Amino acid sequence: xxxxxxxxxxxxxxxxxxxxxxxxxxxxxxxxxxxxxxxxxxxxxxxxxxxxxxxxxxxxxxxxxxxxxxxxxxxxxxxxxxxxxxxxxxxxxxxxxxxxxxxxxxxxxxxxxxxxxxxxx
Amino acid sequence: xxxxxxxxxxxxxxxxxxxxxxxxxxxxxxxxxxxxxxxxxxxxxxxxxxxxxxxxxxxxxxxxxxxxxxxxxxxxxxxxxxxxxxxxxxxxxxxxxxxxxxxxxxxxxxxxxxxxxxxxxxxxxxxxxxxxxxxxxxxxxxxxxxxxxxxxxxxxxxx
Numbered sequence: 653x654x655x656x657x658x659x660x661x662x663x664x665x666x667x668x669x670x671x672x673x674x675x676x677x678x679x680x681x682x683x684x685x686x687x688x689x690x691x692x693x694x695x696x697x698x699x700x701x702x703x704x705x706x707x708x709x710x711x712x713x714x715x716x717x718x719x720x721x722x723x724x725x726x727x728x729x730x731x732x733x734x735x736x737x738x739x740x741x742x743x744x745x746x747x748x749x750x751x752x753x754x755x756x757x758x759x760x761x762x763x764x765x766x767x768x769x770x771x772x773x
Numbered sequence: 774x775x776x777x778x779x780x781x782x783x784x785x786x787x788x789x790x791x792x793x794x795x796x797x798x799x800x801x802x803x804x805x806x807x808x809x810x811x812x813x814x815x816x817x818x819x820x821x822x823x824x825x826x827x828x829x830x831x832x833x834x835x836x837x838x839x840x841x842x843x844x845x846x847x848x849x850x851x852x853x854x855x856x857x858x859x860x861x862x863x864x865x866x867x868x869x870x871x872x873x874x875x876x877x878x879x880x881x882x883x884x885x886x887x888x889x890x891x892x893x894x895x896x897x898x899x900x901x902x903x904x905x906x907x908x909x910x911x912x913x914x915x916x917x918x919x920x921x922x923x924x925x926x927x928x929x930x931x932x
Contacts, residue, residue, distance in 0.1 A: 699929070706904075706929045708904075711929075714904075714927065715927050715928065718927060734911070734932075736932075738932045753908065753928075753932045755930065762930075764928070764929070764931060765928045765930060766906070766926040766927065766929070766930070767926060767927050768908060768910060768924050768926045769925075771924075
């Protein structure tokens, strides 16, 4: 009985840790997924007002096409943080990957989002 | 017509006979007969003149009638022509209306396309954006160091 309780507790702990993925990663993933889906409302929802004003449907379509050229979107992996606070991610697709750099302001809004074709692709 | 000539000739002959020197009047039967014939001829001449005037009047009426008919025909033709021109003008106006509506739709579509090209939240000119920019990428080197590489990035904001 004690063993079972311990296993249940461990299970809850694992679930809790899994749900504790960094908010930056979740934000980066949701924005990347929205860009992939060419969903301008979801993209700009996470952006600061100043950055949201810069987004055009044409630009979003170009970026979405770039992502689609690498296949289906699978997910993001955080690869590092730069001294200025920008975070680096690797966006994995079925046919390659892209580098995603994202910067958040003090309110947790995206103040910079850029996609770089991976040198290996 | 032939009868009229015969009568006319007879009348002329009768008038010439009247102008001819006559014998002193005598109450004989031949003179009486001649006078009766001349009176009849004069009456016939009056009747013929009257008929001629009546016919001339009828001819004038017919001529006037023909002229009026021609005028009516001309007016009807002119009306038909004007109506045809009006119909053509109406068709032209309809075509122009359709053309204007088409151009209006085109303008609206172009405005929508321009609005879609315009960044969200702006109603005026397009502010400068850096959708395509050079971004510095830090690459680890085989000897354990780092190498900064300028690469082309796509997105919004400066990082």
